[in-house]
Amino acid sequence: MDTETEVIVAGAGPVGLMVAAELRLAGVDTVVLERAPEPSPHPKALGLHARTLEQLAMRGLIDPFLADGIRVPSWHFGFLPERLDLTRLDTAYPFLLAFPQNRTEALLQERALELGARIVRGEEVTGLTRTADGVRVETAVRAWQAGWVVGADGAGSTVRKAAGIGFPGTDGDTWAYLGDVRADAPPPAGYGVQNDKGALIVAPLPGGLLRFTGFDAERQDPAGRELTLDELRETTARISGQEFGLRDPVWLSRFTNATRVAADYRRGRVLLAGDAAHMHFPAGGVGLNLGLQDAMNLGWKLAAVVRGHAGEDLLDSYQTERRPWAEDVAEHTLAQTALITATTPAGQALRRLLSDLIRTQPELSLALARRLTALDVHYPAPGKHPLVGTRVAGVALLDGRPAVLGSTVVRPDGYVLEAGAVRGQSTS
Ligand SMILES: Cc1cc2nc3c(=O)[nH]c(=O)nc-3n(C[C@H](O)[C@H](O)[C@H](O)COP(=O)(O)OP(=O)(O)OC[C@H]3O[C@@H](n4cnc5c(N)ncnc54)[C@H](O)[C@@H]3O)c2cc1C
Known part of the structure; x- marks a missing residue:
């Protein structure tokens, strides 16, 4: 196999695949190296917001998403009881599109392959070395030579570490639970609860599965302890006061609110995109959207530089433009974490107050909706x-x-x- 290419993208997650497709649109020779032998069957993200949908539409990609996705007209901020009205947004897509991440990845992979990207699975990037005219990329099996490298290899990014780019921010201090299961007594559609015991939200998945996820105030020391079906049953029953008859778990997991933004999005010929550049609590369902929008910002710029149509300084605008919006997301997802975990009487009062403001102040609701959906990005x-x-x-x-x-x-x-x-x- 030819091991020289113009760009190597590390990671065939949604962001790496989108970057690869954008580069191939401009005819840039692109290889995606992916550690996992097969795509993950578990969808992390479940939703696509308006700005992402607008950008998919610009590339003629929107139809399969709209055909299979479910349009959700209102969305939550910090699990507050009063939802944000998305129908007032100034967009052709005034809704959240419920669409599992693994299907987004499948569609983006199809697109990248159609456009001629090479995707190599089961090959983990292990290190980088700067060379005279690019970057040598070491993997577990061989070395590659590329003009440029895009690290889209997730929050634990090897590329970010190998390039010596810092990842400042705050450690997680909140554990959330997640279970994709079947339920004999499922709650009604759109079910969610937050109270002095914690929080629970239930979302539908394809194939009759349901995602039960939230925050359990009583179980905040689970480091290293795997979530079990019994614990999920007990947690969800205690918080909701109901038994859902949970069974047949497909995915049981925990995640935290560790929140970090890469110090630099570019170090010489190495660039970062998606979770490799930012991580945060998945409140409001924005992380995948943020990453796909990174990919749209970076793709045409890197292609223009590789093709010699622009100087390298164009790539500096990638960080100048995108990093502040990652910091914005870091900020509002931390704020949402505070609301989701507000179980004390004072916290509950704050939630009631904010919820009432969202109900009575349509402009506040609209401003928060524009922020979650990235329609305010400029x-x-x-x-x-x-x-x-x-x-x-x-x-x-x-x-x-x-x-x-x-x-x-x-x-x-x-x-x-x-x-x-x-x-x-x-x-x-
Ligand atoms: C529980 C949960 C729920 C979420 N819900 C939402 C939501 O509703 N909406 C939303 O927008 N976001 C959500 N997110 C966030 C979203 O899932 C991520 O932001 C998204 O997956 C980021 O995509 P990515 O391509 O940057 O990284 P990833 O999806 O992490 O992909 C990185 C890829 O790189 C590969 N890789 C890693 N290291 C290497 C290496 N050294 N060499 C080669 N390959 C490597 C990995 O195998 C992986 O395939 C959620 C996250 C979680 C955890």
Whole structure:
């Protein structure tokens, strides 16, 4: 096998696959190296938010997602009882699309392969060395030579560590439980509860499975102890006051609220994207969305640099633009963790107060909804036309190149590149 390529992407998770597809749109020779021999059967994320859906639509990819996904018109912030109304959002997709992550990965893999990416499974990246014209990537079986490396290898990223990039933030101090199971006495659709004992939310999965997930205030020392079906039964019954008849677990797991953002998104010819660049509590269901939007921001820029259409400084804008939004997500997911774990009388009062504000102040509800769905993401460009860096939706950018719309040039990821008096300008 040829072990030289223009770009190596470490990790065939959703973000690595999206980066690979974007690079291939521009004809960049791309190899994805994935540690796992097979894709994971367990969906971590269950939802796609509006901005992600807009970006999938720009590439002509939205139809299979809409065909199989379930449209959820309201969503929660910190498990507050009053949900955020998504139907008022200024988008063609005013809902959360319930769509399991493993199916997102399957569709993105199909897309990356169709466009000509090489995906090598069962090959773990173990180290990196800088070379005169790129990076040597060591794996458990051989060495590869690439011009550039994208670390999309998840929160424990080997690429990030090998490049010497720090991952500052806060350690987890909250454990959450997760069980994908069957239930003989399932709760009604949209069920959720938060009280002085903890929190539980139940979400449907394909094939009649249900996800029971939440926070158990009584069991906050489980480091190293695996979740069992008996514990899940006991926890969910105690918090909800109901027996659900849980059985046949497919996946039992725990996760924490460790929250970190990489100090740098780029170190020379090494770039980070997705969970390799940021980790946080999965409150509000935003992590996968954040990563896919990284991929859209990075793909066209890296392709332009590899193709010689732009200087390397274009890649510095990847960090300048994307890192602040990861910090924003880190901030609001920590705030949501505080609300989910607010079991004291004072915490319960805070939840009632905020919930009442969301119910009575539609603008607050809308602002939080825009934040969760990333519709408020923009990339400030001081000194330039005020439209530069703002979001554009509803434009087909199928070939991953900028598009001229009247006097505006739209970037391949759907943000204004130039505005005012650009009529007739070349977009190549
Ligand atoms: C319980 C839970 C629920 C969640 N719910 C949501 C949700 O509803 N909505 C949402 O948006 N997000 C959610 N998230 C977050 C979301 O799952 C992640 O943000 C997403 O998986 C990130 O994708 P990624 O491609 O960056 O990383 P990953 O999905 O972690 O993929 C990384 C890939 O790299 C591979 N890899 C790792 N190391 C190496 C190596 N050294 N060499 C080669 N390959 C390697 C791994 O095998 C893996 O395939 C949830 C997360 C959890 C844990």
